[in-house]
Amino acid sequence: MKPIINSLQLTPHFNLREFQCSCCQQVKLWPPLVECLEKLRSLWKEPIVLTSGYRCPNHNKRVGGVANSLHVEGRAADVVVMHRYQPLFCELAERAGFTSILPYGKRNFIHLAIKNSRRHNE
Ligand SMILES: [Zn+2]
Ligand SMILES: [Zn+2]
Incomplete structure (x- = not known):
């Protein structure tokens, strides 16, 4: 099997590739994020x-994310x-342990994150 960058099974249901930035394939992942997802x-x-x-800082800017977005820290x-x-x-x-849960209603998605205990941002 030909190796694929970031192709690494982290838990029974999540692969590192699913977390990589869609523009550059870079990835940062706070381990508790995938543990809570599982x-x-x-x-x-x-x-x-x-x-x-x-999201790398450039990509985050392009999609209109807030500058201190937890996506940039691999926590969302x-x-x-x-x-x-x-x-x-x-x-x-909430039961799974996420500390930031933002439902986007009719846009059909939910933002899940684990806040940095020292700073409080979304
Ligand atoms: Zn990127
Ligand atoms: Zn988000």
């Missing part, structure tokens, strides 16, 4: 699709969740 996956019992994990992931399932998903995300 825990959430077992509570949710359905696949969890990431649309954004790590956006996941696809249909609007009507968001209240349940948020409840499970």
Whole structure:
């Protein structure tokens, strides 16, 4: 099998590639982020699709992310969740250990992050 950059299974359901920046394939990952995602996956019992994990500072700027976005620190992931399932998903995300949970309603995604305990940003 030909190796692929960042192709590394981290937990039963998540691969490092899913967290890499979509513009440059660079990746930074705070380990508790994937641990909480795996825990959430077992509570949710359905696949969890990431649309954004790590973002390099340039990419973050281009997508209009706030400058101190936790995506730039590898502490945040956006996941696809249909609007009507968001209240349940948020409840499970809290149980899984996420400390920042922002549902985007009809845009059908949720921002999940683990805050840096020393600083409080989204
Ligand atoms: Zn990038
Ligand atoms: Zn986000």
